[in-house]
Amino acid sequence: MTNEIAIAVDNLSKVYKSGTDEKLALDNVSLNIRKGSIFGLIGPNGAGKSTFINILADLVKKTSGKIEVLNINYEKNLIGAKKLLGIVPQELNIDPFFTPYELLEIQAGLYGIRKKDRRTKEILQMLALEDKAEAYARTLSGGMRRRLLIAKAMVHDPEILILDEPTAGVDVELRSNLWENIYKLNKKGKTIIITTHYLHEAEELCSNIAIINEGKLIANDTTDNIKSLLDKETVFIEYNNNKFNLTELKKLNVDVKIYDNQIQIDYKPSEVDLNTMISTINSTVSKIKKIRIVETKLEDVFLKLTKS
Numbered sequence: 001m002t003n004e005i006a007i008a009v010d011n012l013s014k015v016y017k018s019g020t021d022e023k024l025a026l027d028n029v030s031l032n033i034r035k036g037s038i039f040g041l042i043g044p045n046g047a048g049k050s051t052f053i054n055i056l057a058d059l060v061k062k063t064s065g066k067i068e069v070l071n072i073n074y075e076k077n078l079i080g081a082k083k084l085l086g087i088v089p090q091e092l093n094i095d096p097f098f099t100p101y102e103l104l105e106i107q108a109g110l111y112g113i114r115k116k117d118r119r120t121k122e123i124l125q126m127l128a129l130e131d132k133a134e135a136y137a138r139t140l141s142g143g144m145r146r147r148l149l150i151a152k153a154m155v156h157d158p159e160i161l162i163l164d165e166p167t168a169g170v171d172v173e174l175r176s177n178l179w180e181n182i183y184k185l186n187k188k189g190k191t192i193i194i195t196t197h198y199l200h201e202a203e204e205l206c207s208n209i210a211i212i213n214e215g216k217l218i219a220n221d222t223t224d225n226i227k228s229l230l231d232k233e234t235v236f237i238e239y240n241n242n243k244f245n246l247t248e249l250k251k252l253n254v255d256v257k258i259y260d261n262q263i264q265i266d267y268k269p270s271e272v273d274l275n276t277m278i279s280t281i282n283s284t285v286s287k288i289k290k291i292r293i294v295e296t297k298l299e300d301v302f303l304k305l306t307k308s
């Protein structure tokens with residue numbers, strides 16, 4: 001990852017108006033997305049994720065604010081900016097009577113890419129669709145359709161790939177395959193932006209995460225920093241007998257709870273060294289049966305942030 005900014009968003013707002021009704025869908029959102037990152041935009045339904053993506057895709061007009069795509073002003077040079085973006089829509093709508101090969105060729109035609117410059121076969125291969133090049137789109141599974149939509153978005157070789165809820169409608173077992181393909185594109189230098197409400201997915205896949213709620217940006221940081229917002233881990237220790245002495249353990253900066261055959265220790269990983277703690281526990285409890293460490297999940301951070 002470089003320090004270059006792929007997308008810079010400055011005070012972006014969107015008000016939907018219908019008659020006298022007004023809905024503030026994005027409220028002064030400012031954020032930078034670094035080139036080469038996998039950036040996750042997460043938030044509950046109605047948070048404004050699609051509005052954000054649709055503004056970038058030029059499907060929705062912003063009310064105010066500024067967007068730059070790799071230093072190109074989105075408003076002043078819309079064509080230039082859009083060339084840098086590949087947008088993968090949420091819906092799995094694909095013309096059923098064309099083959100993947102034909103669909104990519106048509107898309108290339110729409111972008112005015114000359115026959116000799118087209119990379120149809122290469123793109124199909126990159127998204128593991130080469131076997132299906134000549135199959136009718138209607139025969140493709142959900143995962144294959146999603147990959148075909150990604151392939152379509154890659155036809156003009158954009159620097160930035162934006163995927164709106166990429167795993168919606170994709171079987172669980174096909175998800176990892178989809179992600180492998182997305183990782184591959186990221187390794188080739190593409191900046192990836194995804195929206196999701198599957199928090200664990202963002203946590204596993206994204207290097208950076210922004211959280212929006214009711215149109216407002218409530219967090220924007222590296223995934224590790226977002227997770228450290230709660231800076232809490234819990235160790236559960238099952239023991240065989242209750243001959244223990246907690247004096248030493250309590251000297252560490254931890255919170256100890258004792259249950260029938262289990263001790264629960266809450267601590268801040270940033271403040272307490274796990275090794276010191278484990279050796280203290282070892283000298284505290286005469287026989288350890290089982291140790292389990294529970295990390296803070298993004299889900300917990302998310303709940304905490306959206307509640308406050």
Ligand code: ADP
Pocket residue numbers: 016017018023024025043044045046047048049050051052
């Ligand atoms: P998300 O993608 O996070 O679920 P959206 O961007 O779709 O959120 O919606 C944000 C808010 O804007 C919601 O309250 C939604 O009802 C409202 N909204 C979205 N599209 C429109 C529209 N075309 N007209 C009026 N309100 C809209």
